[in-house]
Amino acid sequence: MLTAKGYPNRLGVWGWVGGGRWGVERYLYTLHRLTGLGLVFYFLLHILVTSSRAFGEAAWAAAMGRVTGPLFTIGEYLVFLAFAFHAANGLRLVFIELGWGVGKPFEPVYPYKTSVDFQRPLAIAALVLAALLAAAGTLDFFVLHGEVTP
Amino acid sequence: MTRDGKLWTWHVLAGVVIFVFLGLHMLIMHLDDVIRIAWWNPAGGHPIDWANVVARGKMIFFPITYTVLLGAALFHGLYGLKNILFELNLGTAFKRTVALVLLLLGAGLFVYGTWAAFAATALARSL
Numbered sequence: 053m054l055t056a057k058g059y060p061n062r063l064g065v066w067g068w069v070g071g072g073r074w075g076v077e078r079y080l081y082t083l084h085r086l087t088g089l090g091l092v093f094y095f096l097l098h099i100l101v102t103s104s105r106a107f108g109e110a111a112w113a114a115a116m117g118r119v120t121g122p123l124f125t126i127g128e129y130l131v132f133l134a135f136a137f138h139a140a141n142g143l144r145l146v147f148i149e150l151g152w153g154v155g156k157p158f159e160p161v162y163p164y165k166t167s168v169d170f171q172r173p174l175a176i177a178a179l180v181l182a183a184l185l186a187a188a189g190t191l192d193f194f195v196l197h198g199e200v201t202p
Numbered sequence: 203m204t205r206d207g208k209l210w211t212w213h214v215l216a217g218v219v220i221f222v223f224l225g226l227h228m229l230i231m232h233l234d235d236v237i238r239i240a241w242w243n244p245a246g247g248h249p250i251d252w253a254n255v256v257a258r259g260k261m262i263f264f265p266i267t268y269t270v271l272l273g274a275a276l277f278h279g280l281y282g283l284k285n286i287l288f289e290l291n292l293g294t295a296f297k298r299t300v301a302l303v304l305l306l307l308g309a310g311l312f313v314y315g316t317w318a319a320f321a322a323t324a325l326a327r328s329l
Contacts, residue, residue, distance in 0.1 A: 063209060085286060088279070091279065092280065093278055095275055096279075101312070103318035105255050105318070106325060108325065109252050121266070128232075132228070135224065145214075145217075146217060190227075191235075192236050197235060
């Protein structure tokens with residue numbers, strides 16, 4: 053997939069997505085943890101807030117009233133973006149865990165192939181999936197609903 | 203396999219369950235204007251309007267899948283949080299406290315959330 057042109061270790065512009073010591077996956081790991089922390093914090097509060105529906109219409113209206121407004125819409129949108137990334141990247145991690153989509157193991161014979169060549173397409177696919185989910189969410193939050201009032 | 207190895211496997215499995223049911227939850231709650239499906243928002247308007255909450259509450263599908271999602275997400279989230287906190291290396295007493303607090307928090311919220319899901323269905327059906 054990636055071949056050095058002329059110089060060893062020189063991958064050109066494609067090296068931005070396929071090369072480097074700290075691969076894209078290492079940043080995805082950081083982002084996965086950050087979004088995970090955000091999601092779990094939101095989720096614990098979400099259980100308490102939405103459980104109010106069991107107490108009837110007035111309790112539900114009161115609970116929803118407390119979490120309405122532009123600030124909460126932005127917050128919810130960030131939660132949606134975190135969900136989009138964490139879901140797509142999490143799916144990639146399941147694939148990696150099961151060894152799917154990264155080829156079969158092979159003997160390391162010189163010239164060595166880097167594992168990046170096999171794992172990077174999965175990372176790109178995960179990011180494309182996350183971007184599609186995020187785009188759908190953005191459309192719903194801000195274009196079709198038009199909920200954010202000045 | 204070690205105990206932690208087993209818990210990690212459950213973490214991954216819970217992740218797959220969450221992918222399915224949280225995906226559905228997001229379709230219903232946040233992609234309702236992109237993909238309109240009357241079945242889960244029969245009253246029209248916003249998914250969190252009381253009429254839609256009642257309509258979904260009447261279907262047994264929702265309390266059951268909410269409970270599955272609640273359990274899977276609580277385990278997945280709190281186990282992930284536990285792993286991050288354990289990596290801070292703040293000693294055995296800290297680890298024990300964290301493990302106990304997260305376990306009690308998870309169990310408590312699971313019981314409360316499950317009760318709320320089924321109580322909401324009972325309420326919706328009585329209306």
